[in-house]
Amino acid sequence: MCSWTPLARRFLSTSSLDAWIASPKSLVLTDTFHSNHLSDLYITLPTRDGTHGRPFASPVEGTPLGYGHHLAFFHPRNPEASLRTDGTDADFCPPEPFTRRMWAGGTMTWNKERALKVGEKATAVSTVAKVEKKGFEVGKPMIFVKQRIEVTVDGQSQPGMVEERAHVYQAPVASVGSRVPREVKDLPKSEFSLSYTPTLTTLFRFSALTFNGHHIHLDKDYAQKVEGYPERLVHGPLTALLLLESLIYHRPRAQLHTFSYRAHNPIFVNCAATIHGAIVAKDKAELWCENDEGVVGMTGVIQFNE
DSSP: OEEOOHHHHHHHHSHHHHHHHHHOOOOEEEEEEOHHHHHHHHHTTTTSSSSSSOOOOOOOOOOBBOOOOOOOOOOOOOOGSSSSSSSOTTOOOOOOOOEEEEEEEEEEEEEEEOOOBBBOOEEEEEEEEEEESSGGGGGGGGGEEEEOOOOOTTSSSSSSSSEEEEEEEEEEEEEEEEOOOOOOOOOOSSSEEEEOOOOOHHHHHHHHHTOOOOOOGGGHHHHHHTTTOSSSSOHHHHHHHHHHHHHHHHOOOEEEEEEEEEEEEBBBTTSSSEEEEEEEEEEEEEEEEETOOEEEEEEEEEEEEE
């Protein structure tokens, strides 16, 4: 159980949320897939840092960008004074009191005819595809915001990658009770796996790579006292990226078409995690991340060919 703060109870019934939902929202960002920045990403990922039986290899200009590696680019550059109190950017965020943000899931689709490449300059056009209000009728209001991002290389007319990501926003609570992990059923038998431990250094590096100042990843007091978690949380996009990386690590010739994923439970800093995977059809893989107690943090489905 949780109890709403007086501020939350005061604003939950206002019309500012409906006005925000109805307003148009878009963001255009340009970036270059610099090899130096990608090298920093590689050394952060356990699949590429040289510690799992394969030597570190620097990215090469003109070669295809790794699947999901666009996540290290196209980030708003807002002054600190414009950030929300939790350190996050205000772009695409609903108004107060919905200030607690979590990455809920998403999809990625790649256009092999317009593949993104290391060294290229590209533009990401972000819009809000859908906003949903859930739980208001039972006293657990949440706002789900689905953001659509089209990444197009300069000189091309079609995007090389289209992503949809979903965030869930909640109001602050005066107290947070114990959380029971969500059970994830009907997972296939694991055929390959990769284990690693996300440390505070991992979280710091990924936060820096993605220009993400969210306190939930770096501030233990915030994670415990404001969000009610026992420890700092591993980034949702980092776990999603490692699902992609694990398939490529074990099936290096795979050409990915689509990826869909969903967050179920938090993965915490300094807790061992294992990415499992199984090829469930000729062109389909299921992957999931679980902690050392068997709690599943994220699941994903990848369509591919070889």
